Amino acid sequence: MKERSLRSVVLGAAFLMATSAVGPGFLTQTTVFTKQLLASFGFVILLSIVLDIFAQLNIWQVLTVSGKRGQDVANQTIPGAGYVLAIMVAFGGLIFNIGNIAGSGLGFNVLFGVPVEVGAVISAVIAIFIFLLKDAARVMDLFVKILGAVMIVLIAYVLFESKPDVGQALYRTIAPERIDARAIVTLVGGTVGGYITFAGAHRLIDAGITGAENLPEVRRSAVTGIMLTACIRFFLFLAAFGVISMGFSIDDANPPASVFQNAAGPVGYKIFGIVMWSAAITSVIGAAFTSVSFLKTLHSAIENRANYAIVAFIAVSTVIFLVVGQPVKVLVWAGTINGFILPVGLALVLLASRNTNVVNSYVHPLWLQAAGWLVVLVMAAFSILTLLP
Numbered sequence: 001m002k003e004r005s006l007r008s009v010v011l012g013a014a015f016l017m018a019t020s021a022v023g024p025g026f027l028t029q030t031t032v033f034t035k036q037l038l039a040s041f042g043f044v045i046l047l048s049i050v051l052d053i054f055a056q057l058n059i060w061q062v063l064t065v066s067g068k069r070g071q072d073v074a075n076q077t078i079p080g081a082g083y084v085l086a087i088m089v090a091f092g093g094l095i096f097n098i099g100n101i102a103g104s105g106l107g108f109n110v111l112f113g114v115p116v117e118v119g120a121v122i123s124a125v126i127a128i129f130i131f132l133l134k135d136a137a138r139v140m141d142l143f144v145k146i147l148g149a150v151m152i153v154l155i156a157y158v159l160f161e162s163k164p165d166v167g168q169a170l171y172r173t174i175a176p177e178r179i180d181a182r183a184i185v186t187l188v189g190g191t192v193g194g195y196i197t198f199a200g201a202h203r204l205i206d207a208g209i210t211g212a213e214n215l216p217e218v219r220r221s222a223v224t225g226i227m228l229t230a231c232i233r234f235f236l237f238l239a240a241f242g243v244i245s246m247g248f249s250i251d252d253a254n255p256p257a258s259v260f261q262n263a264a265g266p267v268g269y270k271i272f273g274i275v276m277w278s279a280a281i282t283s284v285i286g287a288a289f290t291s292v293s294f295l296k297t298l299h300s301a302i303e304n305r306a307n308y309a310i311v312a313f314i315a316v317s318t319v320i321f322l323v324v325g326q327p328v329k330v331l332v333w334a335g336t337i338n339g340f341i342l343p344v345g346l347a348l349v350l351l352a353s354r355n356t357n358v359v360n361s362y363v364h365p366l367w368l369q370a371a372g373w374l375v376v377l378v379m380a381a382f383s384i385l386t387l388l389p
Contacts, residue, residue: 009207010221012141017200017225019144020286024103031255034240042173048187056222058372060201067210074348086294092194093291097317100283107277124318131307147278155235162242162263181385194341195290202293288313343380
């Protein structure tokens with residue numbers, strides 16, 4: 001692969017992972033938890049970044065070295081485990097994607113005044129069109145890069161308008177007044193849980209960027225994706241914190257919209273529409289692409305007609321939204337559900353990292369394995385805590 005093309009795919013994989021994480025649930029979760037924890041939410045973000053990096057580096061490196069997708073690596077490690085993982089990830093991806101479709105409809109509603117359902121259908125058609133193109137992978141990479149950059153710029157503008165107490169936020173990021181286990185599980189689950197942690201790695205594998213010789217590029221892509229996500233999360237947190245500090249209330253019916261509107265007035269509300277649609281449509285693409293990449297193992301027909309399966313996945317998500325709807329609480333819980341999937345998937349990958357049938361002569365760094373198992377234990381413990389009364 002030519003150097004320029006390699007860099008483009010590597011950056012595209014990072015943006016695919018980041019924009020997959022930054023969906024309607026991401027915007028909602030960040031605002032809801034900022035309202036609950038105020039400046040201390042910065043600590044939750046910081047901890048989630050550390051856990052995210054260790055999870056991503058382990059999964060991306062092991063998968064790309066093996067040249068196999070997550071479910072195939074899991075099957076080689078524990079027979080049958082890959083099928084279970086595939087079903088779990090695809091189901092979690094479907095839950096997220098219903099919310100993503102809803103968010104895209106809401107974005108259209110804010111921008112053009114059309115009913116949310118109509119906006120959702122239009123957005124689904126746009127996403128489907130991308131996967132029907134001959135060069136769908138390249139178009140997907142370009143699409144998520146452009147909209148990812150748009151989100152960063154617009155959220156930074158709203159942050160500037162909200163004038164938060166950055167010093168207080170940074171202080172509480174290091175010395176929080178309270179720590180919320182559910183917030184941690186939800187944030188990590190919403191950033192690298194479920195399908196999200198595998199999105200970029202599967203994109204690299206599909207592009208043929210595999211083997212130990214490509215590990216520097218793989219690591220760069222993984223860390224870039226996490227940093228992009230962290231940047232957007234922290235900007236949004238500061239914007240919400242600034243709005244709350246000014247005495248404005250956060251509307252529980254649409255938390256992120258009230259942040260944008262209170263910070264920048266009518267213009268801010270329109271910016272919210274652009275950000276919401278960008279976040280939602282890129283997450284629709286990421287969820288569908290990655291979920292179907294897990295289902296390929298179940299039947300050769302899915303492998304041979306992946307783009308049509310992706311189209312069907314998007315269509316089914318849209319129909320479910322039109323019939324059932326997607327309330328704010330479900331968006332928040334979607335992240336929590338994917339938080340439970342993370343320790344299972346990561347544990348399987350860590351076991352595979354010591355299996356020579358999977359990674360051949362590659363020796364996975366011991367410190368990275370230890371950090372990965374720490375993430376498994378922490379996320380499993382926090383996940384259990386969220387179930388306790």
